[in-house]
Amino acid sequence: MLELQSIWEANANIRKFARTTPILYSSLLSDDLGFDLMLKAENLQTTNSFKIRGASNCLIKQKKEMPSLNGVVTASSGNHGQAVAYVANKMGVPAVIVMPETAPKAKSRAVSRWNAQIEFCGKTSRERLARSKEIAQQRGYLEIPSYDHPDVISGQGTIGKEILEQVPDVDIILVPIGGGGLISGIATLVKNLRPKTQVIGVEPAGSNSMTVSLDKEEITQLEKTHSIADGLLTMKPGFLTFPLVKKYVDRTMLVSEEEILQAIRLIIEHFKTVPEPSGAVSVAAALKEDWGKGKKVVSVVSGGNFDMDRLPGFITNRS
Ligand SMILES: *Cc1c(COP(=O)(O)O)cnc(C)c1O
Numbered sequence: 001m002l003e004l005q006s007i008w009e010a011n012a013n014i015r016k017f018a019r020t021t022p023i024l025y026s027s028l029l030s031d032d033l034g035f036d037l038m039l040k041a042e043n044l045q046t047t048n049s050f051k052i053r054g055a056s057n058c059l060i061k062q063k064k065e066m067p068s069l070n071g072v073v074t075a076s077s078g079n080h081g082q083a084v085a086y087v088a089n090k091m092g093v094p095a096v097i098v099m100p101e102t103a104p105k106a107k108s109r110a111v112s113r114w115n116a117q118i119e120f121c122g123k124t125s126r127e128r129l130a131r132s133k134e135i136a137q138q139r140g141y142l143e144i145p146s147y148d149h150p151d152v153i154s155g156q157g158t159i160g161k162e163i164l165e166q167v168p169d170v171d172i173i174l175v176p177i178g179g180g181g182l183i184s185g186i187a188t189l190v191k192n193l194r195p196k197t198q199v200i201g202v203e204p205a206g207s208n209s210m211t212v213s214l215d216k217e218e219i220t221q222l223e224k225t226h227s228i229a230d231g232l233l234t235m236k237p238g239f240l241t242f243p244l245v246k247k248y249v250d251r252t253m254l255v256s257e258e259e260i261l262q263a264i265r266l267i268i269e270h271f272k273t274v275p276e277p278s279g280a281v282s283v284a285a286a287l288k289e290d291w292g293k294g295k296k297v298v299s300v301v302s303g304g305n306f307d308m309d310r311l312p313g314f315i316t317n318r319s
Pocket of ligand 1: 278
């Protein structure tokens with residue numbers, strides 16, 4: 001199991017790359033809601049998602065142990081791929097990002113900005129993972145998975161430390177779940193230091209593998225996933241993340257596509273900041289319940305990357 005100590009180490013490691021993101025608050029909105037809603041704005045993080053925390057911790061730690069490290073490789077083309085490319089570039093380490101042949105141009109452009117080599121391979125994540133493993137073996141590169149790695153989870157846990165410092169009396173923390181790395185790190189830290197704070201995971205109703213796995217008490221693979229929250233389309237929880245979620249997370253909530261869109265609009269209107277759909281699910285969940293007068297609710301807005309062409313579709317009110 002993940003030790004608290006590894007999150008303190010991560011916190012010391014990542015500060016060259018990751019910033020302490022602000023807590024955003026709107027007193028007008030909180031008055032209307034009847035509880036205090038605060039956003040942990042990881043959409044304003046370096047490379048615009050929290051993924052830089054886990055990626056930088058993993059790379060820095062491994063480089064200390066293996067100064068002759070040849071390079072890094074990952075099969076993830078989204079926010080994690082960007083974070084790996086960014087950190088590797090800053091550290092002068094070659095990086096390969098394996099992407100599907102069908103990847104949108106915006107994604108390959110975002111990665112090439114940081115001089116990473118792009119390797120196009122197949123259409124399924126299974127093909128990409130196999131290719132990534134092959135590159136790691138052939139070239140002696142370190143593979144950095146997007147959630148199921150102890151250094152990645154510890155890096156994401158540094159968000160928990162910041163929240164407890166910024167909002168010491170926080171009652172509820174709402175966290176998006178994809179593979180579960182983000183919430184595993186946060187929950188491990190928060191439940192060890194302030195157990196009475198509730199840590200609640202949020203999944204799109206169309207991509208609920210953690211909720212299903214918790215219900216069945218074993219890692220369960222979905223047959224398909226669907227949501228505009230494209231960072232949360234994971235088919236099953238990780239081997240490391242599932243036991244941590246089971247141990248530390250109080251419960252999970254599901255949100256609909258319409259609730260995600262409403263949350264995006266509310267964030268833009270009241271907080272003057274722009275989330276990606278995956279980052280807005282935690283706010284969608286906050287709006288679903290009456291948490292009680294004076295309660296302090298922190299929603300982790302995990303990222304802000306999306307293709308600008310999609311923005312009109314996010315903010316048009318179709319009801
Ligand atoms: C990766 C990601 C998530 C999910 O994180 P996991 O560690 O896979 O649970 C949530 N939001 C955004 C924006 C992401 O990039």
